[in-house]
Amino acid sequence: MFSQRIEWHTTPNALGELLARKKDAGRPLLDLTQSNPTRVGLEYDSEAILTALARPGALVYEPDPRGRPQALEAIAAYYHGLGCPLGADQIFLTASTSEAYGFLFKLLADAGDEVLIPTPGYPLLAYLARFEGVRAVSYPTRYDETNGWAIDLEVLEALVTPRTRAVLAVSPNNPTGAYLKPAELAVLDDLCARRDLALVVDEVFADYAGPQAPPQRLGTVAGRTRCLTFVLNGFSKLVALPQVKLGWIAVTGQATKVRAAGQRLEALLDFYLSVASPVQHAVEPLLAGRHAVQRQIVARLDANERWLRQQAAQTAHCHVLRREGGWYAVMEIRDALGDEARVLGLLERHNTLVHPGFFYDFQREGFVVLSLLPPPGIFQAGAAHLLA
Ligand SMILES: Cc1ncc(COP(=O)(O)O)c(C=O)c1O
Structure with missing residues (x-):
């Protein structure tokens, strides 16, 4: 049954x-x-959080599949702050980062298609793929004491098959804490562009650098690739409010592909409209309080x-x-x-x-x-x- x-x-x-x-x-x-x-x-600044979530606009239902324009602007401003000029039209709201993965698998893959995921890695990814009928294939990351963790890029490329649709990376990775390095990103970008794959980079922990973070770490990969790239983030880690339920997808890369992906993503999101109004009205003040x-x-x-x-x-x-x-x-x-x-x-x-x-x-x-x-x-x- x-x-x-x-x-x-x-x-x-x-x-x-x-x-x-x-x-x-x-x-x-x-x-x-x-x-x-x-x-x-x-x-937490309880008063500021509760005030942000109780704005009068939250009483009105104004569905927009991408998300409320002012919320998208506030998130675009976050990326500007990281040195990446993203347009608000490149951002799409979801109810969480986990939900964002579900939308991306629907967007990119048919049943039986494959996505490459890092190991060691966040266990949820394989389940989220499986829920969409997609096969998660693990690629290795390796540790050595001098250099820390690095993606085994040769093995990763060898795992690409005609059914591969996307390469997923988490930066910094959960649980290893490794940021994606500029040299790794360059290889992934080239591979994805050549093989017509999407690159998905989960940056939910990106603002939490430790004392051993590499000086040349990427604050975000948004705007730094040619291939079609989806950058994920959300409020559960970025502002430490998992209960308000907000995530997003930033779409970057080659302009024609970004447009094509954006149109399809918007159509998909329109079937769910899953992001609640109060949080959409609260994006700017909550981000400012992070x-x-x-x-x-x-x-x-x-x-x-x-x-x-x-x-x-x-x-x-x-x-x-x-x-x-x-x-x-x-x-x-x-x-x-x-x-x-x-x-x-x-x-x-x-x-x-x-x-x-x-x-x-x-x-x-x-x-x-x-x-x-x-x-x-x-x-x-x-x-x-x-x-x-
Ligand atoms: C790497 C990573 N991505 C996504 C998530 C889930 O985020 P959300 O609460 O926005 O679904 C987590 C949660 O721990 C995580 O570790």
Whole structure:
């Protein structure tokens, strides 16, 4: 009766089962997977946010498939600030970045077509592709201590088939934190232009550079490619308000392709009109308020990371990988324990939740992923169990 697209749902994993038991038993957790910014003790300007969401214009329904023009202008101004002169007509609102992926897969691919996604990478991408009948094919990114993470561009190109429709990149990547480098972008741009593929770059963490960010990092890839390029972002990370539900797609690249894509995207969006009016009226003030919350988040990420590095340096077996940006730390642990046993043991004995590397498709055992967002007290207590 049900579609194959959601078939994985029938088999819960061991970590999910144990977590459900802990929650049922009312155990307080040291949750080092927490990436909900509204739950980690940040100070928001509540009055400004609520005022922005209660503007009188929100009482009127004025559907526009692209989004309210003033909202598009405010987002275009954000890209201008990054040195990229985008027109408001190149921006399309969605209810979230995840929803934006769904629209792009509808726009670019037929059932059975393929898109290339990074590994290690954000697990949701493969599911979002699958919901549209699209096959996600993983390309490798590799780590070395001197250079950090880099895309294996040769393997990526070898994975392109006649059914490939798009190359997806996340900059900085979740969970590895690697920004797309100018040289990588140049190769991807050339490949996509030659093979008539679209480039999709998810920049939801782009404003969260860490102390090890490369000086020549790209603030955005918008406006820097010839190939048809879709740049994704949204309010859940950029202004740390996942609950207001706003994402967008910026379309850039060769002008005729941008126009053709824009017309089709607008037609698709018109069937859903999924972005609520209050947030469309709030875009300008909410964007303007992002710096105060971003500063707190960057300070939190850096402080937790610094503490973790200091502690890991005192062990023989734990090592924190280089983080150029984003909200996560990847820790390599050299011991005889398997990753599943490690995360289950931590949860069972210490009520501490971390993600095993295999959730993100790390190619071998020995990695855990920690959110750097939790308050320092929780982060340090949980990470101390892990380090021990
Ligand atoms: C790389 C990446 N893209 C997109 C999203 C989802 O963003 P949204 O809440 O706008 O759907 C996330 C959420 O964690 C993410 O890590």
